[in-house]
Amino acid sequence: MEPAFPCRVCAGALELARRGRLGAATAAAFAPTCHETGAHGDLLRCRQCGTLQQPTLPRGDALLALYRDMSDPAYLDEDARRGYAAEGLEPARAAAAHARDVLGLTVREVAVEDPALDGERFDVVVLTDVLEHVEQPGATLDRCAQLLTDDGLLLVVTPDPASPTARLAGGRWWGLLPAHVCLIPHRTLLELLIGRGLVIAADVPFVRSFTPGYWLAGLAERSPALGRLLGRGG
Numbered sequence: 298m299e300p301a302f303p304c305r306v307c308a309g310a311l312e313l314a315r316r317g318r319l320g321a322a323t324a325a326a327f328a329p330t331c332h333e334t335g336a337h338g339d340l341l342r343c344r345q346c347g348t349l350q351q352p353t354l355p356r357g358d359a360l361l362a363l364y365r366d367m368s369d370p371a372y373l374d375e376d377a378r379r380g381y382a383a384e385g386l387e388p389a390r391a392a393a394a395h396a397r398d399v400l401g402l403t404v405r406e407v408a409v410e411d412p413a414l415d416g417e418r419f420d421v422v423v424l425t426d427v428l429e430h431v432e433q434p435g436a437t438l439d440r441c442a443q444l445l446t447d448d449g450l451l452l453v454v455t456p457d458p459a460s461p462t463a464r465l466a467g468g469r470w471w472g473l474l475p476a477h478v479c480l481i482p483h484r485t486l487l488e489l490l491i492g493r494g495l496v497i498a499a500d501v502p503f504v505r506s507f508t509p510g511y512w513l514a515g516l517a518e519r520s521p522a523l524g525r526l527l528g529r530g531g
Contacts, residue, residue: 302341302352302353304343304345304346304348304350305348305350305352305432305433305434305478305479306343306346306348306434306435306479306481306485306489307343307345307346307348307485309343309344309345309346310343310344310345311341311342311343311344311350311352312341312342312344313339313340313341313342314340314341314342314349315339315340315468315473316335316339316340317335317336317337317338317339317340317351317473317475318335318336318338319336319337319338319351319475322338322354322355322363322475323363324363324364324365324366324367324368325367326475326476327363327364327367327475327476328367328368328369328371328372328476329369329372329426329474329476330369330371330372330511330514330515331474331475331476331518332471332474332514332515332518333518334468334469334473334518335468335473336474336475337351337473337474337475337477338351338353338354338475339351339353340473346481346482346485346488347458347459347482347484347485348458348479348480348481348482348485349458349477349479349480350478350479350480351475351477351478354478356432357432360432360478361388361408363476364388364389364430364476365388365389365390365406366389366390367389367391367392367476368389368390368391368392369391369392371511371514373391373392373395374508374511383402383403383423384402384403384404384405384419385402385403385404385405386404386405386407386408386409386411386414387404387405387406388406388407388408390406393405393406409437409440409441409444410436410437410440414444417444418444418445418446418449419444419445419446419449420445420446420448420449420450421449421450421451421452422441422444422445422449422450422451422452423452424437424441424451424452424453424454424455425452425454426454426455426456427455428453428455428479428481428486429455429456429472429477429478429479429480429481430476430477430478431478431479432478434479434481434489435489438451438453438489438490438493438495439493442493442494442495450498451490451495453486453490454503455480455481455486456471456472456477456480457472457480457481457482457483457486458470458472458480458481458482459482459483459484460483471515487500
């Protein structure tokens with residue numbers, strides 16, 4: 298039987314790509330440091346644009362509520378920053394409180410689609426590990442373009458399910474997480490950006506700067522044998 302959900306990016310037909318075992322979605326499962334293999338729900342791939350997605354995740358306010366209630370102290374341990382002045386949008390209450398109280402940043406607990414942002418303009422909008430968490434990636438990009446000044450910059454960082462690393466890792470790829478609603482292939486992402494009249498100023502790989510301990514913890518979740526070797530799991 299064909300899946301009943303259309304692609305969130307191009308409305309194309311979906312087909313089952315990988316089985317998962319996520320039951321009822323919880324805020325704890327949405328923690329960024331949750332890297333257990335297969336902990337996501339069933340993953341469907343669009344036959345047209347290649348986007349991987351979890352269409353059975355909650356939608357609308359129910360999805361936003363999971364992010365609001367999500368707390369992940371292990372992820373916040375990676376909070377060293379490089380001194381840029383910034384204003385943030387963060388629906389997760391715990392993360393927003395950490396940004397305000399510990400880092401001294403200005404952070405609003407709203408999503409980018411919130412009407413409270415109507416009429417505001419920004420020189421730079423940064424979507425780092427954001428696009429894979431939203432229900433309608435195209436609508437989110439439209440909103441970000443709307444919030445930019447005439448010569449503003451939009452920075453997008455999102456996992457690529459078509460990358461060599463993703464293909465090599467298969468079901469153990471770190472991008473297959475319970476909270477990732479849509480995983481957009483690089484080529485499809487470029488098409489989405491260009492189709493909105495955005496000029497690609499640079500297209501480069503992103504090098505992540507988490508601590509070795511963070512990477513080792515994630516690898517231990519992906520490999521029981523490695524976890525036992527590192528003393529991080531059964």
